Amino acid sequence: MRGQETPEREVLVDACGCEITPPPPTGGGGESEEPVTRLWHVREVQLGLLSGALLGAGFLAGLAGSETVQLVLAAAALLVGGSTFVPGALRRLARGKLGVGLLMTIGAVGATLLGQVEEAAALAFLFSLSEGLEEYSLARTRHGLRALLDLVPKEARVLRGGRELVVDPAALVVGDVMVVRPGERLATDGRVRTGRSSLDTSAITGESMPVETGPGQDVFAGSINGTGALEVEVTSTAQDNSLARIVHVVEAEQSRRGATQRLADRIASPLVPGILIAAVLTVLIGALLGDPSVWMHRALVMVVAASPCALAISVPVTAVASIGAASRRGILVKGGAAMEALGRVRTVALDKTGTLTRNQPAVIDVAVTAGHDRGQALAWAAALEARSEHPLAAAILAATDQVPPAQHVEAVVGAGLVGTVDGARVRLGRPSWVKPGDLSSAVDGMQQAGATAVVVEVDGHPVGAIAVRDELRPEATEVISRFHDHGYTVAMLTGDNQATAQALAAQAGIEQVHADLRPEDKSTVIARLRGHAPTAMVGDGVNDAPALATADVGVAMGAMGTDVAIETADVALMGDDLRLLPFAFDHARRTRAIMLQNVVLSLVLIAVLIPLALFGVLGLAAVVLIHELAEVVVIANGVRAGRATSPPLRTGEPKRDVVEPGVRT
Numbered sequence: 322m323r324g325q326e327t328p329e330r331e332v333l334v335d336a337c338g339c340e341i342t343p344p345p346p347t348g349g350g351g352e353s354e355e356p357v358t359r360l361w362h363v364r365e366v367q368l369g370l371l372s373g374a375l376l377g378a379g380f381l382a383g384l385a386g387s388e389t390v391q392l393v394l395a396a397a398a399l400l401v402g403g404s405t406f407v408p409g410a411l412r413r414l415a416r417g418k419l420g421v422g423l424l425m426t427i428g429a430v431g432a433t434l435l436g437q438v439e440e441a442a443a444l445a446f447l448f449s450l451s452e453g454l455e456e457y458s459l460a461r462t463r464h465g466l467r468a469l470l471d472l473v474p475k476e477a478r479v480l481r482g483g484r485e486l487v488v489d490p491a492a493l494v495v496g497d498v499m500v501v502r503p504g505e506r507l508a509t510d511g512r513v514r515t516g517r518s519s520l521d522t523s524a525i526t527g528e529s530m531p532v533e534t535g536p537g538q539d540v541f542a543g544s545i546n547g548t549g550a551l552e553v554e555v556t557s558t559a560q561d562n563s564l565a566r567i568v569h570v571v572e573a574e575q576s577r578r579g580a581t582q583r584l585a586d587r588i589a590s591p592l593v594p595g596i597l598i599a600a601v602l603t604v605l606i607g608a609l610l611g612d613p614s615v616w617m618h619r620a621l622v623m624v625v626a627a628s629p630c631a632l633a634i635s636v637p638v639t640a641v642a643s644i645g646a647a648s649r650r651g652i653l654v655k656g657g658a659a660m661e662a663l664g665r666v667r668t669v670a671l672d673k674t675g676t677l678t679r680n681q682p683a684v685i686d687v688a689v690t691a692g693h694d695r696g697q698a699l700a701w702a703a704a705l706e707a708r709s710e711h712p713l714a715a716a717i718l719a720a721t722d723q724v725p726p727a728q729h730v731e732a733v734v735g736a737g738l739v740g741t742v743d744g745a746r747v748r749l750g751r752p753s754w755v756k757p758g759d760l761s762s763a764v765d766g767m768q769q770a771g772a773t774a775v776v777v778e779v780d781g782h783p784v785g786a787i788a789v790r791d792e793l794r795p796e797a798t799e800v801i802s803r804f805h806d807h808g809y810t811v812a813m814l815t816g817d818n819q820a821t822a823q824a825l826a827a828q829a830g831i832e833q834v835h836a837d838l839r840p841e842d843k844s845t846v847i848a849r850l851r852g853h854a855p856t857a858m859v860g861d862g863v864n865d866a867p868a869l870a871t872a873d874v875g876v877a878m879g880a881m882g883t884d885v886a887i888e889t890a891d892v893a894l895m896g897d898d899l900r901l902l903p904f905a906f907d908h909a910r911r912t913r914a915i916m917l918q919n920v921v922l923s924l925v926l927i928a929v930l931i932p933l934a935l936f937g938v939l940g941l942a943a944v945v946l947i948h949e950l951a952e953v954v955v956i957a958n959g960v961r962a963g964r965a966t967s968p969p970l971r972t973g974e975p976k977r978d979v980v981e982p983g984v985r986t
Contacts (some may be wrong), residue, residue: 347853365405366453372446379439395442402445404427405452419593424628427597429622432941443942444625447949472543472564477508478551490559497555501546501693509542509562512555518549522896585733588632588924596627603935619937626930626944631952635919638956640962643912651895652905659891662874663906664913665855669804670868672860673815673822675877677829677899678791683714684720686788688763696723698777698785703731705738705749713773716789737775748778758783771817771824788822792828798900800828803903812850814843816856816866843868859902876902912962919955926951 361367379394401424410422425448428634477490478500485500490508493499498514501507505519519531522544527581531547534540540553542562551878559565564607600620607675630644640657647654654660674680687695700723706714708730718724727747730740737750748755755776757764764786772788812833815822822836835846841857844867846848853871858865858872861879867972869875877890880898896899930947 324769348886366808368405369446369449369453370400371730372398373441375401376439376442379442380544381589392438393439398442398672399429399433399438399445402442402449405445405449408441409738412868419597423910424593424596424624428621428625428941431617437618443455444945447942447945448528450949472506472840473559473562474508478502493555493559494966495555495558499553501548501551501553503546503548505546507540507542507544507546507553507831509555510557510560511540513538513540513553514552514554516548516549516551517548519549521545521547530895581646591630592627592927596624599627600624606779613938620934622939622941622944623931625941625948626934628940630947631926631955632920633925635923635955635959636916638959639912639916639919639962642960643908643915643918646963647845647905647908650904651736652901653893653895654905655662655891659874659913660823660909661894661916663857663876663909664911666857666874666906667808667854667910668850669902669906670812670814670850670856670858670872671831672843672858672865672868673813673817673825674791674860677791677797677813677825677895680791682773682789683791684716684718684765684787685745685770685792687720687785688760688767688788689785690759690783693784695785696721697789699723700725701742701747701779701784702749702775702777702787704742704745705740709738713775713789717787745779746781749775752776752786756783757786763923768820769824771821773821792824793825794897794899800899800903804906805830807903809906810854812846813893814838814846816840840867842863844871857906876905915958917960922951922955922958 347631353841354411361370375394375398379391379398383391405420407426407429409897410426413419414423425444429441432438432444438469448771457864460698473490476487477493479486479488480495480498480500493509499508499511503518508742515532515536517535517974519533520540521531534546534551539556542559542564566676574793600623603620604613604617607613607619610616623658636657640660643660644654644656647660654663671677687698689695689698699717699721702717704727708727709722709732714760723741727740727742730738732738733750733754737748739746739748741747752761752764755778757776759772760776760783764774764776767786767788769790770790771789775787775789776783777785777787784954801811809835811831812835813822813826813829813831814835816838817836819834819836823836826832826834835843838846843865847856847858847868848871851871851897857874857876858868859876859878859941860869861877870876874892875890877893879894894905926948930939930944934944962964
């Protein structure tokens with residue numbers, strides 16, 4: 322079956338002049354063809370092995386003195402091996418495209434015309450095996466990405482007509498109510514209607530700790546339910562859930578080739594016609610200098626020696642392997658361009674709210690005057706805040722269990738709240754509105770620490786001051802330290818005031834701080850940082866959109882289920898654990914190093930083999946063997962990018978088994 326070629330296969334096909342069967346289409350919950358999981362399942366390998374068997378049988382026949390049988394078997398080996406690349410090369414030539422397959426075809430035909438059928442058969446045998454290895458490596462690395470879809474269970478329980486039915490996940494529709502028992506995986510995305518539990522999302526988001534969930538909270542396909550039963554209202558079909566969306570986005574975006582890939586393309590594209598021209602000149606000049614048949618043979622060997630197939634596959638194999646490994650750890654990278662750019666980054670700019678912090682303000686300090694205690698101050702404040710929708714209200718209410726009733730509560734715009742609690746007149750607001758009196762020094766200390774201070778006043782007397790601040794994530798300091806240890810420059814961007822920004826930056830270990838920024842100001846700062854070094858912007862993917870777009874690489878945090886973040890960012894971290902950040906950057910840097918190793922190795926190989934072939938040091942079979950062994954090395958080196966280590970555990974967290982995609986629990 323021939324289908325639409327994926328970008329990596331298109332690169333391979335353009336350069337190699339071969340035609341490889343594309344992978345089966347993916348979809349959520351539906352059945353697809355069995356993916357290639359064994360080397361001998363690949364058609365090119367099967368034909369290559371048959372070609373080798375025929376060639377070996379012919380060699381044995383020659384030793385037995387049957388030259389006719391040897392010639393027939395060698396010709397059969399040539400036809401079988403050549404069937405893997407000659408037809409495709411000719412079809413592409415008819416469309417005006419040259420490739421390595423054409424070089425190999427010319428080499429095989431020329432050797433046959435010179436009477437060296439065995440050498441032509443050896444070329445076809447070895448090249449068909451190399452094509453099979455390329456197909457196998459791409460199929461295996463892509464399988465790692467598609468294995469995310471295997472996290473969806475084969476069956477789902479759903480309530481319909483008052484009955485609990487077992488259905489195929491593909492049959493789920495928006496509005497259905499799924500019943501998820503303890504230990505089961507969620508078949509698609511939804512919102513919890515009833516029940517409370519904890520969900521293991523490690524295979525999807527990279528979050529190492531279970532996530533608590535309850536009514537009204539969104540949950541995602543592939544998560545493993547903990548100890549509680551849940552009823553979940555379906556919010557997306559199996560074909561369009563978060564897992565399917567991740568796979569489709571990555572496969573669509575992989576056409577964006579990185580700078581290293583473009584370098585390989587720029588070298589490989591003119592190399593093929595250049596080789597053919599050089600071969601013709603070699604034959605013409607050689608004919609004037611000596612035996613034409615000798616120089617014809619050397620020209621054919623040179624054509625094969627200069628084939629850039631290893632160069633063409635060096636980056637795609639690495640990129641696909643690396644992207645698949647990252648996706649299994651909750652890091653969505655949109656193609657080779659994003660991965661290569663991420664590997665070049667040396668400056669990391671982080672948004673404060675929602676990235677370095679959780680965007681959940683909390684009470685961090687309470688100061689009181691003589692004769693009052695912390696609980697009383699918080700209770701008076703909570704009584705008024707219970708009637709408010711101000712962002713600080715939730716923080717104060719969460720800090721106390723005592724919420725006495727309040728009457729006649731009024732909001733004073735830009736100042737605070739006023740009301741009556743237990744017959745006392747209570748005011749709560751900014752220090753500029755409610756004078757702190759004896760608490761002035763405490764309020765100053767709170768503000769210098771980057772907190773928002775509110776003063777509680779009862780019957781005209783200040784009784785307490787409450788400091789509220791959006792705290793750093795627990796892992797933030799460790800993550801920033803890792804960035805510094807690995808040589809990155811780290812900057813913090815925020816729209817918050819300078820005092821708050823400086824206090825949190827000092828706590829996190831960040832020296833470069835840019836505060837009081839509007840969204841367009843963040844974009845300007847990123848442009849300035851890019852002037853010094855490749856820069857990544859890490860934000861929430863929505864209100865940081867201008868900065869994300871301006872940066873060399875935009876990284877969205879906590880993007881699971883967020884269409885905007887997945888679609889606009891170059892890299893999206895599915896979970897909220899900041900530890901994924903340095904892991905992603907280290908993984909990309911290692912991937913880029915492997916890409917460059919493969920490109921250099923491929924170019925050195927061509928540079929060494931061409932003169933050896935031109936001066937007759939190496940014959941056709943020897944050149945082919947060296948080339949294909951080099952391709953095996955390039956493929957193996959590229960596949961190393963898919964063997965990324967797991968992100969570190971949180972401090973004090975027990976070691977746990979990682980649930981790999983496709984492994985059912």
